[in-house]
Amino acid sequence: MDRLTLLLAILYVYTAPCEEIFWDTTVKLAKNMTLACVYPLADTVTQTEWFKIKTERESMAIFNPAYHGIVREAYVDRVYFSNHTMTSHDMTLSFHNASEVDVGFYSCFLHTFPHGTWQKVIRVVPPDNFEDAGPPNSQMVSEPGKNVTLTCEPRENLLLEEVSWEKIQPQQTDLLISCNVSQGRSYTSKYPRQILSNCNKDMKKAFVTIPNVIGSDSGLYRCGFKASPGEKETFVIRLTVTDGETKNTYIPFVAGGAVLLLLLVLITTITVITYKRRKRQQKRGLFKDFWITQNRATNNYRNPFPPNPPSGGAGEDIYVNHPVFCLGPRARV
Structure with a gap:
């Protein structure tokens, strides 16, 4: 050798x-x-x-x-x-x-x-060595199926060397993309979702695009800058992807409310009509009973006594002419 x-x-x-x-x-x-x-x-x-x-x-x-x-x-x-x-x-x-x-x-x-x-x-x-994301600097809300672009920019006009994007979860952190700015080369990690990003020598800000977002894309995303003087900056963005059920459940909820309101109005109308009919029937019944009672009273009033009442003498009882519906005591004359 x-x-x-x-x-x-x-x-x-x-x-x-x-x-x-x-x-x-x-x-x-x-x-x-x-x-x-x-x-x-x-x-x-x-x-x-x-x-x-x-x-x-x-x-x-x-x-x-x-x-x-x-x-x-x-x-x-x-x-x-x-x-x-x-x-x-x-x-x-x-x-x-x-x-x-x-x-x-x-x-x-x-x-x-x-x-x-x-x-x-x-x-x-x-x-102890696991880095938490910390509080988010900004938030974004999206519906499922949209293309979401997350953007971050350093506070100062720094000469960037490296830029990285990560998704932070309670038990793990997934690298999405790492960009070597000076060489204009990027390393795309083995993240199971497709991620699009910019990486070039003249970049002043960084972005990643997640096509057709779904509910599992919700979470914290961290953007990290590394500048030539050794300075580092990080930004955290919270992405919330709605489950798409809010609007869908709101429509049947409103429709169901309208149906319930219609049923309530219908029940109230039927109740009122039934109540009025019963009142009319009660009035008719009372009028009929009153008419029968008056008719009987008139007949009794016309013939309250025998056709030839005995003439009253001294010491005899004589009935006072009272209507049948007024039960008065006997009077002596």
């Missing part, structure tokens, strides 16, 4: 461990945690393997749609594929009783047809 080859070999040994690792998602360590890995394209996934990245890649588990999956001995009873029975594109790996030894980098490595290999890198950090 000549000196140049030996020098290159030594240089490789010392620089390889310091190779920078780019990760797509940061997950907060938890006893029961999930490392999401969803292939976003329509290719056929022929095989998936999970690795833990150390000085070398350590195989953890492997899954093949035809032969199902196996878990390596060091991870038996600790990890399992969560959603492989639903779709072969979802190779999410879940941990049971995770601990500090599970902090580090993980790789979800897929073999697909016809596009070949695809890899997503996930970083697991202790809870």
